[in-house]
Amino acid sequence: MSVSKFLRLGTALSLHNRLPLSPLPLLFPKSLQFHPRYCSTASSAAVAAVDSTESLCSPDPHPWPEWVTFVDRLKSKGYFTESSSSPTDSVYKDMGVVRDACLSFARDRYDVFKSLSVEDIQKVVEGGCPNLYRKAVNSGKRLRAHVRLDEGDVCSTCSLRGSCDRAYVILKETEADARTVDIVRILLFYALDSLVLSGGEKPPGRQTIESSARKLLSELIELSETSPDPALPKPAVKALKQKDDSLDFMDDVPSQDVEMKRGDWMCPKCNFMNFSRNKQCRECNEDGPKKVGMGDVEMKKGDWTCSQCDFMNFSRNIRCLKCKAEGPKRVSSDKVEMKRGDWNCEQCGFMNFASNRNCLRCRVARPKRQLNPGEWECPSCDFLNYRKNMVCLKCNCERPKEAAAASEYEEQLWKRPH
Incomplete structure (x- = not known):
């Protein structure tokens, strides 16, 4: 009897007795339950389609197949302990579980770093660091030194430079040797990044990094x-005792031993130090303190407040440093109190101090001074000295012989008594 006749028989019995239809496996003998020998070609194809649909619907343990294979390889090599290994797929997304295994592998296989693609390493680190953790930042700096990238150029384009206390810092030669653990640490952070796990919208250039x-x-x-290459020596162990990466790899917070400048503030929620320009905490998005009003800031003579953005500018600023709006009309130089030696630029009219050899605004050279009888200019620092000064009051340079001779001649001239 074919499968279709069994199905029709079961349907007829259920309709006749008004009872719910029993599961199909109970209607068939155990030896006939969808076995390829007793099923037709159509039913076998249906079963295969159901199996393939179930396999497609099962979630992937991680969006990157390469990461899954890498973690599985670490499992097979015994880098996971029994307490850290998990039967579920969470091991591929759990930083606390997979971290120690990855770093231990990187330290054991220090020899493979020289075989990695320099071009791919450069693409991974040329956009900046994955986060602000001190170990990740230092690893990124070592890798950039390895591929000969300019640290200043990278930091200037990094979106995290505003909160990074290591921005533009160049490592010493003794700290700049890149190792396998550096690239593995960076790959670990990118593989377990929330943008990768969630599949959300990614910033420009992120696809190239991934x-x-x-x-x-x-x-x-x-x-x-x-x-492992036996000819390659192991990296030298540092003499100073350091904490193990397995203990503080994720607990390491960005350093707070940074000099705070005027206006910087500490987040009351997470104790993160923010720059004065940050309205919200860069770590936890907590609202910052209320900004100090311009009336509470000491303004010196000539300083001005921008009418567009309320930014306080120094008197020397022609335009606002924040929004580039034009500043107020300049006060004419004849209304400004000038001290001895100060001079006005002949080209732009800017008043310069006596110590300025070039105009601070247009960089035109200072005109020749009009000296009183006996006064002399120091040939070393250009300081204007009185006739009585035998050495420069600023740099202790001796007075030129020409100035000394002129001074002696003027002293011998007859002057009409008062």
């Missing part, structure tokens, strides 16, 4: 099957 990161993971998988 593509190179996945290529590097593939290279690490291949290199993990090779034997």
Whole structure:
């Protein structure tokens, strides 16, 4: 009897007795339950379609197949302890579980770093650091030094530079040697980034970083099957005792041992130090303190407040430093009190101090001074000295012989008594 006749028989019995239809496996003998020998070609195809649909619907443990393979390779090599290994797929997304295994592998296989693609390493680190953790920042700096990237250019384009206390800092030569643990730490942070796990919208250039990161993971998988190079010496162990990465890799917070400038503020919620321009905390998005009003800030003579953005500018600023709006009309130089030696630029009319050899605004050279009899200019620092000064009051340079001779001649001239 065919399968279709069994189905029709079951349907007829359920309609006749007004009872719910029993599950199909109970109507068939155990030996006939969808076995390929007793099922038709159509029913076999249906069963195969259901199996393939179920496999497609099952969620992937991680969006990057390379990351899944890399973690599985670490499992097979015994880098996961029994307490850290998990039967679920959460091991691929749990930083606390996978962190120690990745770093231990990187320290054991210090020899594979020289075989990784320099081009892919450059693409991963040329956009900045993945976060503000001190170890991640230092690893990024070492990798940029390895691929010969300018640290200043990278920091100037990094979106985290406003809150990074290590921005534009160049490592010492003794600290700039890149290792396998540096690139593995960076890949670890990118693989477990919330943008990767959630599949959300990514900023420009992020796709290139992730593509190179996945290529590097593939290279690490291949290199993990090779034997370590015995000719390559192990990295030298530092003499100073340091805390283990497994203990403070994620607990390490950005350093707060930074000099606070005027206007900087500490977040009351997470104790993160923010610059004065930050309206919200860069760490937890907590609202910052109420800004100090312009009336509470001491303004010196000539300073001005921008009418567009209320930014306080120094008197020398022609335009607002914040919004580039034109400043107020300048006060004419004849209304400003000038001290001895100060001079007005012949080209732009800017009043300069006596110590300025060039105009601070247009960089035109200072005109020749009109000296009183006996006065002399120091040839070393250009300081204007009185006739009685035998050495410069500023740099202790001796008075030129020409000025001394002129002074002696003027002293011998007859002057009409008063």
